[in-house]
Amino acid sequence: MPFSYLQHLECPRCHATYNADTQAHLCTCGSPLLARYDLEAAREGFTKEELQTREPSLWRYHELLPVRAPESIITLGEGMTPLVPVPRMGESIGIPGLYVKDEGVIPTGSFKARGAAVGVSRARELGVKTLAMPTNGNAGGAWATYSARAGIKAVIVMPEGAPMITRNECAINGAQLFLVNGLINHAGAIVARGVQAHGWYDASTLKEPYRIEGKKTMGFEIAEQFHWNVPDVILYPTGGGVGIIGIYKALRELQSLGWIGKRLPRLVAVQATGCAPIVEAWRDGKLDSQLWPNSHTVAFGINVPKALGDFLVLEAVRATDGCAIAVDDEELLQAQARLAAHEGLFACPEGAATLVAAERLRAEGWIKEDERVVLLNTGSGLKYPDTVQIDAPILQPQDDLPGTL
Amino acid sequence: MPFSYLQHLECPRCHATYNADTQAHLCTCGSPLLARYDLEAAREGFTKEELQTREPSLWRYHELLPVRAPESIITLGEGMTPLVPVPRMGESIGIPGLYVKDEGVIPTGSFKARGAAVGVSRARELGVKTLAMPTNGNAGGAWATYSARAGIKAVIVMPEGAPMITRNECAINGAQLFLVNGLINHAGAIVARGVQAHGWYDASTLKEPYRIEGKKTMGFEIAEQFHWNVPDVILYPTGGGVGIIGIYKALRELQSLGWIGKRLPRLVAVQATGCAPIVEAWRDGKLDSQLWPNSHTVAFGINVPKALGDFLVLEAVRATDGCAIAVDDEELLQAQARLAAHEGLFACPEGAATLVAAERLRAEGWIKEDERVVLLNTGSGLKYPDTVQIDAPILQPQDDLPGTL
CATH class of the missing domain: 3.40.50.1100 (Rossmann fold)
Known part of the structure; x- marks a missing residue:
């Protein structure tokens, strides 16, 4: 039985097909590409019952994920959330x-870990050394995290207004982080120019076909x-x-x-x-x-x-x-x-x-x-943290708690 | 087969035993109490094989946890971490x-969720309406969280210096949060006086016997x-x-x-x-x-x-x-x-x-x-977040990314 039943990439707009085993981004028509599997063969080779004893991570569904070889998997145990x-x-x-x-x-x-785990695993399997992406925060944190584990260099561009903590994630995981005085579409344009100029792998939302497979x-x-x-x-x-x-x-x-x-x-x-x-x-x-x-x-x-x-x-x-x-x-x-x-x-x-x-x-x-x-x-x-208002009394060590709360 | 093989509480210092089905705190000798199970019966009634198809949460081990009835469980799906x-x-x-x-x-x-899930579940099973505890942050956040789910009122006392985000957790989950200008032992003393004065359930570390069962x-x-x-x-x-x-x-x-x-x-x-x-x-x-x-x-x-x-x-x-x-x-x-x-x-x-x-x-x-x-x-x-240093360049929308990183 194959580890993955991945077959080819398909354009959901013009139905052109592409080889799934080389680095691919958008269709020539401008649409994202989707991964297609040999579902007929999978119907024979993959059963619900097998799942029962597999580990509680998203990799339990590896037959319908795009990573060809078990040793390509970059995982931190993500998936099977409550x-x-x-x-x-x-x-x-x-x-x-x-x-x-x-x-x-x-x-x-954040759920962005799913897309990053599968996307980074497959990127590494396809030989990627440097990837770049714009983010509203969580995706950047997740791709920085999995890229660190994969030994891939990550270039992340994030609006200044994105949640602070996601900056920490990018920074501590060793990504090259840039903040932009603008929104995610501005970050996206900067990344697009960088990808064009420097030949990095474009990991922007739907500009590579595997993040969605994780999601x-x-x-x-x-x-x-x-x-x-x-x-x-x-x-x-x-x-x-x-x-x-x-x-x-x-x-x-x-x-x-x-x-x-x-x-x-x-x-x-x-x-x-x-x-x-x-x-x-x-x-x-x-x-x-x-x-x-x-x-x-x-x-x-x-x-x-x-x-x-x-x-x-x-x-x-x-x-x-x-x-x-x-x-x-x-x-x-x-x-x-x-x-x-x-x-x-x-x-x-x-x-x-x-x-x-x-x-x-x-x-x-x-x-x-x-x-x-x-x-x-x-x-x-x-x-x-900024979405929560806190109003807590401050006590001195000798103070007592009130009885009515 | 019983859902739990809980038998009694035992003092690990003086070996006094106590009834496990009433609210209990320290031994009269001052030591924490530990939950003991009928392990001989469990050896017959509980097998490794049964675990294989159970859900990936800590409740998969319910035979060796202190909650008597499945419907007493307060869970957010905690456990079986990677x-x-x-x-x-x-x-x-x-x-x-x-x-x-x-x-x-x-x-x-944080791992504090384990102690809180089991501790709060058992507290509710034993009829607790209000609990109080000192915390360095994470335990308070976790007990506030599970108390909210259980409908128990939580009084949390935390040093002012504890991580900010744990304050948010307590506040949004509806706990009564107090900050103390001091350390956790000062918070502990304030809680001890509050428990004494108001009859609350003392959920301080090891002052109730079930947090450790979660851990x-x-x-x-x-x-x-x-x-x-x-x-x-x-x-x-x-x-x-x-x-x-x-x-x-x-x-x-x-x-x-x-x-x-x-x-x-x-x-x-x-x-x-x-x-x-x-x-x-x-x-x-x-x-x-x-x-x-x-x-x-x-x-x-x-x-x-x-x-x-x-x-x-x-x-x-x-x-x-x-x-x-x-x-x-x-x-x-x-x-x-x-x-x-x-x-x-x-x-x-x-x-x-x-x-x-x-x-x-x-x-x-x-x-x-x-x-x-x-x-x-x-x-x-x-x-x-305060433990990470961030030093990210700020770009304007028209700026380009450098090619050498």
Whole structure:
């Protein structure tokens, strides 16, 4: 049995195919490329039962990941993050079957570790020595981390406004970090010029085909954690959109294997009202989005004014009868506090946005009371200390605690 | 088969026994109490094979945990953290078989989640409504987190100097947080007076018997991850010492079950030169430690001038032919950076201290080249942003990246 059933790369827009065993970036038509597997052979050679005794990391699905050889894997044990039932929170918003897929419990504290683990492993397997990427913070931290482990040099360009802690991650892992007085699209343009000038491997979102393969494992895990009886709705905080595209891709692959049935979860793209290009395009029935001017939100990871994979996000939402919805910063910060106080789950602001969306969709009747609903929390709230207000009394050693709290 | 084989509580100093099904704190002799199980019955009713298909959380060992009923469990999916081989780092210090047990990959980003998950679950099962504790930061964050999920009110007292992010955790999870202008022993005294005055459940380190039961699961996991062929050395950053006591307890329990053989890993207590009471007592052949005056270290979690369980730490070290060793702040910060740059593993300062200790013990010949050595990284470096120096150039959108890095 092959370790990976990877077959070729395919353009989802013009359907051109490419060799998967050389370094590849965009299609000549400008679209991202997607990895395709020999799913017919995999249906014979890969069974659900085998998974049961495998280690709890995303590499348990190696047959449907792009790394050819086990020894190419660069891993810190990422994946199989907890699926946490949050019934108290759920009951308070009329969805007793509410769950959080908690991507805070992963190396680097963010789901970006998945894309980086698979992307860096495959980059190293294909001979990459230096990679470059723009980032809103967490992806840069994750790629710096896995690049260090792989012995690859990483050039990271990050907006000055990105979360401070992600700078630390890049710096301590030995990446070449640059801050830009601008947004992620400015960082992206700087990286594009650098890649062009210096021949580095472009690891920008969807400009290499393997980050999404790491992200799709969230879809495999959700299906496995629900014992292959997929939930009704998955809400995803959507910036670049690789996660939601990946989950959709994973679900389709599982259908091809015959591991799940025809019904798919409705995928919901959640954005911030200060940066909602996907929501606007979905509402207007467009196939792709327009650049969102003067975008802003405290949920920094979803401050992406125009995503390269916008058309794929919109396809995933429409093909699953999902929807797209925008929430206010104030609402999502309140949701972050409510989720922690009710359930002890300290989500990142992006993750908290999905709770606001679920509550609204339930109120509108779009989510039914008996449905099983998954909020994707893309990272730990610990990486965003500025979103929490602290007001704690200071005691002297001789002071006593008050009896009424 | 019972869900838990918990039998009674025992004083490890005077061997008095207590009922395990009422709230209990210290022995009348002043010693902490330890949970004892019916290991003879467990040897019949609990097998290694059953573990293979259980979920990857610490609750997979529920037979040897103190929670009586499955529905009492308060969980966020904690446990089964990665055991990460770090061969490049290992070869550079002459220990190719070097591993890091990475407790950063757990809810709350610190091993304290284990003690809190089990301690809070059992507290709720025993009817606790309000608990109080002093903390150097991470334990408070973890107990606040699990208390929120359990619906228990938590009163947390923390030194002003404790890591900022742990304040956020306490606050957002709805705990009553107090800061003290002093060290953890001052916080402890304030809590002791509060407990006395207001009848709260005292959740201070080792003043309730179940936190250690959560921590011991690190020992179970290390043994299971090495396929029940335990490593030669485990190095542990030692403050209150509950982790090292717990690992020793776990290993002894596994011996009683017959799951591991006679040989135990040598346990090494690693402290900071600015706070090394255990090291001093070990060197002087004492059974317990003296309060360390004016203690200080950047590794805040091991700034514990006098631990209640010091005699148990010393016993664990001596019974396994281990040792105790102190390292400088400067060395441990350098080790933190080296581990990240070599392996992409961003350890907390406490965890990084164990790397310095391993290197020194190897140089002295105490660790042999062919031994399998585990560094316990007790938490994520992300919770300690102040330990990383960042020096990143700032670009304007029109700027280009340099070609030589």
